[in-house]
Amino acid sequence: MKKTNYLVQAALIGAIYAVLTIAFAPISYGQIQVRISEALTILPMFTPAAIPGLYVGCIVANIYGGGGMIDIVFGSLATLIAAFLSYKMPKKWLVPMPPVIVNGIIIGFILNYLYDLPLFITMGWVTLGQLIACYGLGYPLMLTLERYKDKIFKA
Template sequence: MKKTKYLTQAAMIAALYVVLVEVFKPFSYGIMQVRIAEVLTVLPFFTPAAIPGLTVGALVSNIIGPYGILDIVFGSLATLIAAYLSYKMPKKVLVPIPPILVNAVIIGAMLYYIFLGTPDEMGLLPIMGWVGLGQLIACYGLGYPLMSILEKYKKNIFS
């Protein structure tokens, strides 16, 4: 029963992540992005099933996304690292920090490499800053209020 619940939660989180990326696709990719699906990166606070759920959701989204193998590998890896670190955060207020920092660095570096030598080329640090800002909006601006709402219902949803 416990394993079934874990797998069900992970699958639902993965599916919701993919749906949110696709519905908000114009905002989900690029140097200046606010990936609304990243609101879900606070879910490791409630359940470890969010770690594989977010990772698989990001993997599927990146497979159908515009950046190919680089995003499939590095985007999914960034999500896995961030979700695990969020799960390990000792205080609620710290939970959104790993997705912000990990994505700013890994996705920022990946996008810098992808856009190198194009008319849209920016420096590495500005790209990392833009990715970090988008993550800040998604994770603290949207994700932190979601955490407060979910805390009221966590026994019904996650136990």
């Protein structure tokens, strides 16, 4: 039963991530982006199933995004790394930080490579978008889910 629960949680998180990213496509891709789905990067605090869920959801979203294999592979790996680091954060207020830093750097490099955008400006824009998504949306989501975690994330 635990394995099934883990798989269902991971699948649901991945599906929600992909749907949110694609539904908000105009602001989910490019140099200036606020991926609404990145608010979900707080979920590793509640369940380790969020780590593969976010990773697979990001793969699906990046297939749709048009950045090609570079973005599919390395953009999704950035999400995997950030999700794992969020899971390991010792303090609640730090949980949204790994996606901000990891994506700011890695996605900045990817966009610089793919579209010849200025590296540090692009990193800054991606980081700003991540701050909005992860702290502006994700942190309040985390505080809300904390009240219901026993009902939502029961094993």
